[in-house]
Amino acid sequence: MSFKAGYVGLIGQPNAGKSSLMNFIIKEKVSIVTNKPQTTRRRILGIHTEEGKYQMVFIDAPGVIKAEKGLNSFLEREAQDVIKESDILLAVLNLDQKSAEDAEAIIKMVTHSRKPWLGVITKVDMEDKAHRILILKDLIEKNGGKYIVMSIERDQEEYRKELLTNIEAILPESTHPLFEPDMYTTENMKDLVAEIVREQCFDNLNYEIPYQLAVQVRKYDEDAKPCPKIYVDILVAKESQKPILIGKGAELIKKISQASRKEVEKLVGEKVFLELNVVVKDNWFEHLQTMKELGYVIERK
Ligand SMILES: Nc1nc2c(ncn2[C@@H]2O[C@H](COP(=O)(O)OP(=O)(O)OP(=O)(O)O)[C@@H](O)[C@H]2O)c(=O)[nH]1
Ligand SMILES: [Mg+2]
Structure with missing residues (x-):
């Protein structure tokens, strides 16, 4: 079987759970997580390698926002650059997102890129918001994507496996890994x-x-x-x-x-x-x- 490797960009609104998701996948705390939006300020790489099979290099980015100047315009460009630099994208949509338009904006960004993508519905443990799963699922499928549900609560290993399998399916082939197999981040x-x-x-x-x-x-x-x-x-x-x-x-x-x-x-x-x-x-x-x-x-x- 041939080896696969590539950059997997995480695109979502602020507070969607992108950093939590990356830490959960690589089983290391690399990216910081808070309950406030705009926590992540610059891209952070998290690497998950299955030796002989694949290497996924996740790019955790600031949440998508619009801004003309200062730190916020840097955050906006970071999110845009991550889309350009990724081989595949995960549209991260959280159940507790404020408006349907926010989710639609994320889907629009990933579909415009014409790169392979998956829709990841996060925080599905929030039972009072469960009715929103169907709405997000429909939105993802209507735009030609496959959806995965995700919760990092109670260490849900089956969700993790399901996501890894689906990412592997769309990861590009590569003759070699992009980073040393035992590295989990490039952060110093x-x-x-x-x-x-x-x-x-x-x-x-x-x-x-x-x-x-x-x-x-x-x-x-x-x-x-x-x-x-x-x-x-x-x-x-x-x-x-x-x-x-x-x-x-x-x-x-x-x-x-x-x-x-x-x-x-x-x-x-x-x-x-x-x-x-x-x-x-x-x-x-x-x-x-x-x-x-x-x-x-x-x-x-
Ligand atoms: N209930 C629940 N909360 C979650 C889950 N994943 C993340 N959260 C919470 O959601 C909040 C935001 O998580 P982050 O991972 O910081 O979100 P982010 O998308 O990286 O946010 P920015 O960096 O601000 O763009 C935190 O309070 C997390 O604990 C989940 O699966 N279930
Ligand atoms: Mg973050």
Whole structure:
């Protein structure tokens, strides 16, 4: 049997469950997940290899949004680029999506690409929304797609297998894998740590603040004794946001720091020292240089 390999783009509205789905498939936590929309800010690769059979390289992208400028226009372009760079696409439609138009917009994007695609209906464990499965199924089938249902609750292995089988069927043939078979992501340790801290900020802050902060690992000293030392900057966009992030008696930042350290320790498999530092960088998302340093600018040739 010949080998198959390719890029599988995840396209959906913000909060559809794209990152959850990717982590679930590759059985690793690579992409951060929160209950707030627009969590994922740039594409993240997750790799699932079945040696001798196939390699699927999932591209988790920001949810599809329309925006003219700033960070949001970067998010919009990221989603568009993922469509271009993928061999096949998964239209990720969540049961709790607000409007039918949102689902239709996603289907339109994937069908316009003329690439092979599957419709994945996520969060089917939400029983009060079960009637919407039929509506989404009809929408997918009407547009010539096959649909799969998905829930990451209670570790639903049968859903995972069903999805993998269907992706394999439309994956292109390839003489060799695209990445080393034992790799599960191309993210480096610094990026993974920054994303873990950002996830904790999203979980612990409300309103516009999570959307106006960025996280950067300033220094990662792997050889420090008695344990690795990691220094992280959290950039906020206004002076007034700093005390909110720090909290009364520094309680909030301590909470974010402790929760982040636990997650980082799970990731690296040992104790770490983690220091968070809040930095005010006025409207950082309007500065090209800062955006570049944070990886939020696509260099176009
Ligand atoms: N009940 C239920 N909730 C889910 C499921 N999958 C994801 N969620 C929840 O949906 C929310 C959004 O999940 P994400 O994976 O961050 O969604 P996303 O599409 O990556 O969102 P963005 O990165 O913002 O575009 C989180 O609170 C998840 O826990 C599921 O199968 N069932
Ligand atoms: Mg995401």
